[in-house]
Amino acid sequence: MSLFEAYASTLAELSGNDFQAEVCARFHAIFLDFQTVPAKPHGDAGLDGFSHGGRRGYCCYGLERGAFATAKQCVGAITDKFKSDLRRLFELTFQGKKLVHDDSPEMATILPDGQKLESIELIVNWFESHRVLNPILTAARQYASASGCRYVVPGASVRVLGPKELSNSYAVDERTIARAQQRIFVRTVRQAAEGVTIGNAGDFDSKMAVLREIRPDQIPAIEALAEQFRANWRMAIAFDQRLDDTAPSLHQILEESRSRILTKVAALMVGSLEPWTRLADAGDIAEEILGTGFSGQFGDLIRDIGSGEIARLIGECPIGWQPPHGAQHV
Amino acid sequence: MSSSTALEKLVRILESGGARPDINADRLAPSAIYDLDYRVAITACAFEIHSKPYILEKRRIRTSHLKLLQFAAIRPWLVPVIRQWSQSLGYAQQSMFSPHQLRRGFLGDRVHDTVVAFLVARGVFEQVDGHLVSGPSAGVLGRLYFTAAENSYFSTSVRALDELREIRITNSMLEGW
Numbered sequence: 001m002s003l004f005e006a007y008a009s010t011l012a013e014l015s016g017n018d019f020q021a022e023v024c025a026r027f028h029a030i031f032l033d034f035q036t037v038p039a040k041p042h043g044d045a046g047l048d049g050f051s052h053g054g055r056r057g058y059c060c061y062g063l064e065r066g067a068f069a070t071a072k073q074c075v076g077a078i079t080d081k082f083k084s085d086l087r088r089l090f091e092l093t094f095q096g097k098k099l100v101h102d103d104s105p106e107m108a109t110i111l112p113d114g115q116k117l118e119s120i121e122l123i124v125n126w127f128e129s130h131r132v133l134n135p136i137l138t139a140a141r142q143y144a145s146a147s148g149c150r151y152v153v154p155g156a157s158v159r160v161l162g163p164k165e166l167s168n169s170y171a172v173d174e175r176t177i178a179r180a181q182q183r184i185f186v187r188t189v190r191q192a193a194e195g196v197t198i199g200n201a202g203d204f205d206s207k208m209a210v211l212r213e214i215r216p217d218q219i220p221a222i223e224a225l226a227e228q229f230r231a232n233w234r235m236a237i238a239f240d241q242r243l244d245d246t247a248p249s250l251h252q253i254l255e256e257s258r259s260r261i262l263t264k265v266a267a268l269m270v271g272s273l274e275p276w277t278r279l280a281d282a283g284d285i286a287e288e289i290l291g292t293g294f295s296g297q298f299g300d301l302i303r304d305i306g307s308g309e310i311a312r313l314i315g316e317c318p319i320g321w322q323p324p325h326g327a328q329h330v
Numbered sequence: 331m332s333s334s335t336a337l338e339k340l341v342r343i344l345e346s347g348g349a350r351p352d353i354n355a356d357r358l359a360p361s362a363i364y365d366l367d368y369r370v371a372i373t374a375c376a377f378e379i380h381s382k383p384y385i386l387e388k389r390r391i392r393t394s395h396l397k398l399l400q401f402a403a404i405r406p407w408l409v410p411v412i413r414q415w416s417q418s419l420g421y422a423q424q425s426m427f428s429p430h431q432l433r434r435g436f437l438g439d440r441v442h443d444t445v446v447a448f449l450v451a452r453g454v455f456e457q458v459d460g461h462l463v464s465g466p467s468a469g470v471l472g473r474l475y476f477t478a479a480e481n482s483y484f485s486t487s488v489r490a491l492d493e494l495r496e497i498r499i500t501n502s503m504l505e506g507w
Contacts, residue, residue, distance in 0.1 A: 210349065211340075211343055211344075211347070211349075214343070214347030214348065214349055215343045215346065215347045218343055221339055221343070222343065224336070224339075225335075225336040225339045225340055228332070228335075228336035229336060229340075232336075244361075244363065244405070244435075245405055245408060245432055245435050246432060246434070246435040247435065247438055248363075248401075248435060248436075248438045248439045248440065248441065249438045249439075249440050250438075251361075251363075252364070252440070252441070255360060255361060255364065258358065259358060259360075262355055262358050263355065266353045266355055269351050269353060270351070270353060274345075275351045276341045276344045276345045276349075276351070277341065277345070279337070279340075279341050279344070279351075280337060280338060280341040282337065283334055283337050307334070307336075307337070310337065313358070316357060316358070316359075318353065318354055318355055318357045318358045319351075319352075319353060320351075320352040320353070320354065321344055321349040321350060321351060321352050322349065322350045322352050323347075323349065323350070324347065324348035324349060324350065325350065
């Protein structure tokens with residue numbers, strides 16, 4: 001698979017805000033003056049970004065996977081979304097079946113004074129049917145005729161771009177693909193973590209019970225940290241599984257990293273007069289070891305995964321604790 | 331509570347409570363995915379279920395086909411992904427419904443490559459033109475498969491392999507497309 005095909009297929013997997021963020025990141029890398037348009041404080045006026053001094057505008061739509069069962073439904077959703085965006089750019093709304101002016105006060109705070117869009121690119125994560133073109137392009141002409149054209153020139157060009165077009169338009173390198181794939185991976189791991197069920201949590205529960213015994217005055221704090229550890233543990237399990245499904249060679253590195261984390265943390269704790277102080281460094285140790293193999297691909301996720309691996313080591317018992325000498329754990 | 335806060339809180343409680351560390355590195359169990367016996371057993375089941383008759387009572391399977399099959403057998407949750415992938419072939423409009431990263435995961439399964447190399451070295455397989463053909467010692471594959479079937483060992487994986495019989499696997503899929 002060529003780099004272009006790989007990037008196109010990765011783009012197609014992104015949806016919603018992830019897709020928009022990736023498109024904007026791509027344009028940031030290509031156009032020196034590309035400007036994203038944050039939706040705050042009162043919406044983005046239908047514009048997700050602009051470049052070329054405000055002459056070119058961009059609207060993004062990343063269909064949510066699973067929301068549409070047929071191609072016809074995808075076509076309908078895409079045309080509805082982009083026609084809505086175009087109406088906002090042309091400052092129009094429907095009253096019944098009639099197009100009427102609808103002020104867009106935010107647009108005056110976005111584009112430079114006096115600047116009008118000369119071309120509009122509608123970027124979507126699914127462009128496998130040409131049937132989106134007629135309704136969108138026809139609507140654009142209607143809107144241009146009905147509009148006062150304060151922010152769009154009457155003859156502005158409008159075109160639809162899908163993942164393949166966006167990929168083929170400009171150079172693609174491994175870093176571009178990795179950035180896009182990371183978004184998918186991070187999203188799916190976070191989603192999957194919510195559905196993970198921790199089996200055999202008995203040892204973890206008994207360790208939390210020891211904590212409650214030795215510090216009965218800290219029960220709310222213990223419950224809170226137990227919940228955080230379980231959440232981190234689920235994240236680690238989700239990361240493990242997703243990595244194994246999609247990149248088995250990286251999963252092997254994860255297995256080796258896990259062993260190195262335990263060895264290093266254990267060595268520090270056993271060799272110290274203040275073993276628990278060394279445990280406090282475990283998160284940093286895990287992040288450092290995992291970062292060696294994974295920071296390039298998974299960046300922001302590594303901190304969470306490191307915490308997850310420590311939680312997993314606590315939960316699955318390599319790292320544990322006993323009550324003080326003389327105290328009995330019931 | 332953030333992750334770092336939770337760990338700091340735990341450390342404070344353990345210190346102030348006088349808890350004794352209990353480190354047991356033996357409890358860190360490696361994943362079964364890296365266990366040679368397990369991988370050989372799954373490979374045997376995949377071969378016995380999916381291989382086709384060849385010359386002189388031998389059987390054979392495409393090397394890449396076996397790689398995909400054993401990968402999915404160990405991860406049965408991928409069978410619906412493969413089914414959807416197969417059904418979407420030739421229908422570009424359905425392309426977005428099939429995740430690409432999950433499709434291509436099996437291509438990076440180096441552990442399987444090592445297992446196959448081991449089995450070839452032991453005479454269980456012979457490599458012939460992109461296929462794995464049963465070798466002089468291939469009898470072990472059948473024994474492993476029938477033992478697993480009789481005792482319901484690896485039943486989830488065997489069920490996944492049976493389901494995969496109903497799914498059309500094409501050459502383009504075996505290249506990860």
